[in-house]
Amino acid sequence: MEWFDLPDAWLGRLLLQRGLALIYLMGFLGAALQFRPLAGERGLTPAPGYLRRVPFRRSPSLFHLHYSDRFLGTVAWTGAALSAALLLGLADLVPLPAAMAAWAVLWALYLSIVNIGQIWYSFGWESLLLEAGFLAIFLGNDETSPPRVTLLLFVWLLFRVEFGAGLIKWRGDTCWRKLTCLYFHHETQPMPSPLSWYFHRLPAPLHRIEAAANHVTQLGVPFLLFFPQPIATLAAAVVVITQLWLIASGNFAWLNWLTIVLAFAAADLSFLLAPPAPAPATPAWFTIATLVLAVLVAVLSYRPVRNLLSPRQQMNRSYDSLHLVNTYGAFGTVTRQRHEVVLEGTDDPVITPDTRWREYEFRGKPGDPGRMPRQFAPYHLRLDWLMWFAALSPAYARTWLRPLAQRLLAGDRPTLRLLRTNPFPDRPPAHVRARLYRYRFTTRQERRATGDWWHRTPVREYLPPLPR
Known part of the structure; x- marks a missing residue:
């Protein structure tokens, strides 16, 4: 033997x-x-x-x-x-x-x-x-x-x-x-x-x-x-x-x-x-x-x-x-542009052009343009990864994005613990929406001038405002 x-x-x-x-x-x-x-x-x-x-x-x-x-x-x-x-x-x-x-x-x-x-x-x-x-x-x-x-x-x-x-x-x-x-x-x-x-x-x-x-x-x-x-x-x-x-x-x-x-x-x-x-x-x-x-x-x-x-x-x-x-296999296709779904909430009971929206920050996925990307691997942030897929196509988020917004409207603590920040610590927001942004890394000149890692521009509404 x-x-x-x-x-x-x-x-x-x-x-x-x-x-x-x-x-x-x-x-x-x-x-x-x-x-x-x-x-x-x-x-x-x-x-x-x-x-x-x-x-x-x-x-x-x-x-x-x-x-x-x-x-x-x-x-x-x-x-x-x-x-x-x-x-x-x-x-x-x-x-x-x-x-x-x-x-x-x-x-x-x-x-x-x-x-x-x-x-x-x-x-x-x-x-x-x-x-x-x-x-x-x-x-x-x-x-x-x-x-x-x-x-x-x-x-x-x-x-x-x-x-x-x-x-x-x-x-x-x-x-x-x-x-x-x-x-x-x-x-x-x-x-x-x-x-x-x-x-x-x-x-x-x-x-x-x-x-x-x-x-x-x-x-x-x-x-x-x-x-x-x-x-x-x-x-x-x-x-x-x-x-x-x-x-x-x-x-x-x-x-x-x-x-x-x-x-x-x-x-x-x-x-x-x-x-x-x-x-x-x-x-x-x-x-x-x-x-x-x-x-x-x-x-x-x-x-x-x-x-x-x-x-x-x-x-x-x-x-x-x-x-x-x-x-096994990975990245048979490489996307040319980066889009991000950004979740936002507001205290305003009635939405107007002057309504102030505040963002929910995720732990790993890009959000605040001034925040440096973090290292999490080998730990796996599952919601953050699915948010990337959601930005590629709404079909990826059909079953769970609206329920996610509803959990935020309810101030659900287990859901909020998946996020980095809760902009509504005292009480849940009156409305939650999702918007799609185009993200790109800043140039060296932009980085020196602003300190930002990302530059972003709004693309469209992704999920219309949902009331509490």
Whole structure:
């Protein structure tokens, strides 16, 4: 059974497991703090109604047995506590079956949340975390050497993440092939970071180099992950460097962070630290379990691979309700202009041309032109992200924007806690409306003169004033 063990990968496994536990922690904390106003009993898209409409086989979840906001909170905080324990090394302090059970519980709890989260949990990194989390059940602990088969499955996942993202760009927007997409992307991405203004202001030739490097990294380098060492480690290093660049230039929840974590599966880091004492012989049943896992992943990979090869490739799709083997990709299309939906309220009982409107500020998305973009990733601000989609098309907000305005009119505290500021701290406003603005980064001259990061101009009314 020696071929099935990879003792030199002990540090890579350690970083992979700890990194996954950290990402799980971010996911569970987000659910504990955001799920209730978004999809709780009185949320913008209530989960109880969804559970009545969708059967268990299409959306497996513990909440088909019972849903309440209290139970959701119990699940989320339990997941957060277990994630923190695994981050601190719990899995290496218990027997192998108990360690596997701990990872399985994490996966089942987060799957239960994702499968009732509706539009708020429709992002590709949810499936990515679940797929990686399922594989983590079979990574073993200090009682076993790192299993070669499971690590190869992690590399296969990383390959699909990177190669899928590269293909969707090459086949999608023509600006990727012309190397001009980054003329716009840093400005129009969903949630800019503190450095995005500076990235946007790089010279055009550097933007073209960025785009070309992206194609090399996502279309060529992923194949090298399967090569012998040290080539695979060098390929993993390129992936890590690329992801760090993306982390610096934007907020994409835990997508880039988790991609870095996955890269540890391909890296030989044995030169960094002396290996610990040799692990006991791997139990035969555990080796058999990893082989069964490999067969399952191979079978379920058929449709994701077919999607990769299709000229009509889709982004971020799950082919099974357990999110075991998925397809990934991002930014097949890059928007050329940035629009923002701005929510405003007023105390005036009667609206006149002189009515004074005050803005609600969000935590992450652009609002006040003078406020520097903030860094939130790997934490995911779900409402802020959906507001970006709402600005692209009202269809994205059809089910939840009006309820959001109604919650503001009612002064709903859980909803207000999702926002950065409440301009009506004493009593709710008499009216709430939404307006669409065109945003662009200021020029260097404008930045020096005004201190603003953004320049904005009104476009049109997005949601007419709603009375209390």
